Amino acid sequence: xxxxxxxxxxxxxxxxxxxxxxxxxxxxxxxxxxxxxxxxxxxxxxxxxxxxxxxxxxxxxxxxxxxxxxxxxxxxxxxxxxxxxxxxxxxxxxxxxxxxxxxxxxxxxxxxxxxxxxxxxxxxxxxxxxxxxxxxxxxxxxxxxxxxxxxxxxxxxxxxxxxxxxxxxxxxxxxxxxxxxxxxxxxxxxxxxxxxxxxxxxxxxxxxxxxxxxxxxxxxxxxxxxxxxxxxxxxxxxxxxxxxxxxxxxxxxxxxxxxxxxxxxx
Amino acid sequence: xxxxxxxxxxxxxxxxxxxxxxxxxxxxxxxxxxxxxxxxxxxxxxxxxxxxxxxxxxxxxxxxxxxxxxxxxxxxxxxxxxxxxxxxxxxxxxxxxxxxxxxxxxxxxxxxxxxxxxxxxxxxxxxxxxxxxxxxxxxxxxxxxxxxxxxxxxxxxxxxxxxxxxxxxxxxxxxxxxxxxxxxxxxxxxxxxxxxxxxxxxxxxxxxxxxxxxxxxxxxxxxxxxxxxxxxxxxxxxxxxxxxxxxxxxxxxxx
Numbered sequence: 001x002x003x004x005x006x007x008x009x010x011x012x013x014x015x016x017x018x019x020x021x022x023x024x025x026x027x028x029x030x031x032x033x034x035x036x037x038x039x040x041x042x043x044x045x046x047x048x049x050x051x052x053x054x055x056x057x058x059x060x061x062x063x064x065x066x067x068x069x070x071x072x073x074x075x076x077x078x079x080x081x082x083x084x085x086x087x088x089x090x091x092x093x094x095x096x097x098x099x100x101x102x103x104x105x106x107x108x109x110x111x112x113x114x115x116x117x118x119x120x121x122x123x124x125x126x127x128x129x130x131x132x133x134x135x136x137x138x139x140x141x142x143x144x145x146x147x148x149x150x151x152x153x154x155x156x157x158x159x160x161x162x163x164x165x166x167x168x169x170x171x172x173x174x175x176x177x178x179x180x181x182x183x184x185x186x187x188x189x190x191x192x193x194x195x196x197x198x199x200x201x202x203x204x205x206x207x208x209x210x211x212x213x214x215x216x217x218x219x220x221x222x223x224x225x226x227x228x229x230x231x232x233x234x235x236x237x238x239x240x241x242x243x244x245x246x247x248x249x250x251x252x253x254x255x256x257x258x259x260x261x262x263x264x265x266x
Numbered sequence: 267x268x269x270x271x272x273x274x275x276x277x278x279x280x281x282x283x284x285x286x287x288x289x290x291x292x293x294x295x296x297x298x299x300x301x302x303x304x305x306x307x308x309x310x311x312x313x314x315x316x317x318x319x320x321x322x323x324x325x326x327x328x329x330x331x332x333x334x335x336x337x338x339x340x341x342x343x344x345x346x347x348x349x350x351x352x353x354x355x356x357x358x359x360x361x362x363x364x365x366x367x368x369x370x371x372x373x374x375x376x377x378x379x380x381x382x383x384x385x386x387x388x389x390x391x392x393x394x395x396x397x398x399x400x401x402x403x404x405x406x407x408x409x410x411x412x413x414x415x416x417x418x419x420x421x422x423x424x425x426x427x428x429x430x431x432x433x434x435x436x437x438x439x440x441x442x443x444x445x446x447x448x449x450x451x452x453x454x455x456x457x458x459x460x461x462x463x464x465x466x467x468x469x470x471x472x473x474x475x476x477x478x479x480x481x482x483x484x485x486x487x488x489x490x491x492x493x494x495x496x497x498x499x500x501x502x503x504x505x506x507x508x509x510x511x512x513x514x515x516x517x518x519x520x521x
Contacts, residue, residue, distance in 0.1 A: 002504055004267060005511070008299060009498050016499075034437040036469040153404065179404065180460050182487060185281050206460050208489035211284055230462035237495025241298070 015240040016053040019253035023054045023232070024089075024117070024149075025175060025201055025224030028079055029062035032228045039228055042079070052232040054225070056085045058116055058257075064091035065124060077113040087261070088115040089149065093125050097136055104140055116261045117147040117173070121154045129159040131166065138163065142170035145263045149173040149201075157187035164195040171197055171260050173222060176204035192218045199260075202252065203235040209252065213244045221252045222260075267299045269515035270490070272395065272431055272458035272482025275326060275334070276308030276319075283487050288329055291486060295333065298490050301512070302521060303334050303483075306365035306395075310339040316348060320355040327360045335521075337365035337395060340386075342379035349382055356390065362519040363393040363429075368410035370397070375415035384423045393427035393518055395456070400439030408435070413442040420450050427518055429480065430455040433470065437463060447474040454518065457493060457510075458482030467500035467510070476506035480514050 026049070032038035039045040049057055059080060064072030073090040080086040090110055097103040107118075118141060122129050141148060150160065152174050164172055172195075174181070174188065181188065181204045191198050193216065201224035202209065212218045223239060225232040239253050275291075277283055295303070305326065310319020316339060323336035338352045338361050355361060364387055368375040375396065387394050396416065399408040413434050420428050433455035434443030440463065446453045447470075455478065457466065470479050483493045497510055515521060 001267065002508065004299075005504065005508060009507075012495070012498050036463055036465040038464070182281050189282070203462070204460060206488045206492065207283075208491065215284065226462070228464055231464045231466060231496045233495035233499045234462040234492040235495075237491040237498075238489050241491045241494075243294075243297075 012237065012240065016236055019053075019239065019249060020056075021052075021054045021223055021236065022254045022257045023049070023057040023225050023227065024173070024222045024257055025203060026057040026059045026227045027062050027229065028059050028076065029228075032062070035229050045228065046083070048228065052227075052236065054227070054232060055254075056087070057227075058087045058089045060089040060091065060119055065121060069093045069125070070095070073110070077110070077115070080114055086114070088113065089117045089119055090115050091119045091121065092137060094127050094133060103136060107137075107140055107144065107146065111144065111146065111264060111266060115146075116264060117149050119149045121151065123154045129155055129163070138167050138170060142167045144265045145169065145171065145260075147171035147173055147199075147260055149175060151175050151177045152181060152184055153177065153179055157184065157191065160198075161191060161195075164191065164198050168195075168197055171199060173199040173201055175201040175224065177226060180204055180206050182206050189216060192216070192220065196220075199256070202238065203230060205238070208238055208242060210243050213248050219248050219251055220256065222257050223253045267301050268481060268494070268511045269519075269521060270300055270303040270483050270485065271429070271480045271515050271519070272456045273303035273305045273334075273485050274308055274311070275305050275486060276312070276322070278308055278312055281487070286486060288326065288334075292330060292333060294490070298494060300490065301333065303485070304337060304362055304515075304519065305334050306337040306339060311365065311367060311370060314341060314344070316341070316344070316351045320351065320361075324355075324360060332359075335360055335362050335519075337361065337363050340364050340366050340380075340383040341371050342366070342373045342377060342383070343371060345379055345382045349386055352386065358392070358520070361392075362521070363395055365395050367397045368415070369399065369407040372407060372410060374410050375412070376418050380419060384419050384426055387426045388423050391425075393429060395429040395431050398430040398432055398439065398443060399435035400437070400442075402436070413439055413446055417446060420446060420453055424450070424452055426452060428453050429518075431482065432459045432461055432484070433457055433466075433479075435459065435461055440466070444470070444473050447478050454478045454480060454514070456480040456482030457496070458484035459488060460484075460492075462492070462496070465501070467496055468502055471500075471502045471506050476502065476509040477514055479510045480518070481511045
């Protein structure tokens with residue numbers, strides 16, 4: 001039995017190395033709160049990513065959500081600067097476009113510094129998702145093809161649908177942190193069918209990817225883990241051992257995100 | 267080889283779940299080396315159709331050639347009726363334990379309405395497995411299943427094996443669950459559900475020992491791979507992985 005178990009483990013570890021995982025959902029915080037044995041510094045952080053065969057990652061600074069988004073974004077750029085395999089996900093708040101700040105220069109500068117997506121947290125930061133509040137930023141992001149990433153618990157599906165419609169060239173990614181995304185599959189399945197610019201991050205898709213990929217024909221999925229809060233193996237084995245074709249696994253693990261980044265207008 | 271101790275067949279209204287014939291479920295189990303699952307059928311758990319649920323479980327046992335065994339379901343609001351039905355159906359070949367779910371039934375885990383089931387479990391020598399979770403600000407029913415609420419019954423019925431389903435669910439719930447696991451010999455935990463805390467498996471093994479942890483998925487809608495990946499690649503000994511994946515379940519449920 002132990003030999004059989006060793007074989008199963010060996011096989012899984014080999015598979016992990018095949019797909020060049022590119023993780024869209026990594027967070028920077030030393031140390032991360034409410035988690036077990038978090039990495040204490042950048043070296044440990046990168047070492048854990050490497051151990052888990054995560055070759056590249058988009059990182060967001062947790063400081064943005066617990067302290068100050070502007071300083072958090074600034075520090076993020078500093079953190080990822082020297083690392084070829086790290087990219088940035090900034091957090092947008094309305095003050096970025098207030099008088100005295102040039103929204104467009106800000107975004108351009110971020111893109112120059114390897115930022116590849118923008119997160120919004122409307123409930124946390126108490127701002128609207130209507131055009132009067134976010135119209136300027138979303139128009140520019142659409143022009144730049146710079147993806148927007150939202151947590152499903154931070155907004156609602158009507159708002160997501162409105163944005164998908166209004167900004168049809170803007171890639172919009174939904175991430176299912178904390179509450180299972182599965183609880184909302186009646187909404188997201190319909191939206192994925194209707195809107196080519198909508199994507200889902202995979203870590204909390206708990207049902208797995210087979211139904212979406214094989215039955216609905218949707219492979220606009222992006223691999224993510226919510227590291228260092230979540231165990232990457234939970235998200236990784238959902239891909240490596242899924243009953244979908246190999247080329248779909250590659251797309252989800254790596255290629256979809258690479259393509260989104262390639263399309264960003266510098 | 268592996269034994270999934272926390273599994274559900276049937277539907278639930280919170281989301282759409284595509285129909286999965288039993289045959290396909292068994293094929294997937296073969297692919298992932300899962301020998302058996304212990305099922306709490308949603309017809310009994312959610313709809314309260316206790317007898318219908320138990321009949322479904324019997325049929326599933328037959329049709330799966332014994333690979334899908336089940337829990338009896340206890341609803342504290344229909345305690346007397348439940349005990350009667352549990353007694354009718356108790357066949358330790360098919361029904362390996364009793365599932366309680368304070369959150370679904372909206373009855374606090376320490377409510378005296380549960381006394382009947384603890385007494386029953388003690389008399390019959392069968393384990394109780396319960397949903398356990400952290401108090402949640404967006405899902406208020408979780409308060410009914412907060413781990414410390416089970417302590418009085420655990421203490422008063424030391425001969426009943428009690429399994430904390432989901433190991434408390436989220437960080438604070440997990441810490442509370444670990445306190446119970448450390449304090450009481452009769453308490454165990456499974457790692458079913460969307461419980462993805464980094465290094466969770468290592469943390470549990472280092473704090474309570476691998477002989478108290480059970481593999482569970484919360485399937486059929488929670489993908490088995492998410493649970494298996496965490497255990498297979500955890501930074502623990504091979505012996506610990508064996509304990510979690512099947513040895514503990516074989517011992518506790520007499521499989």
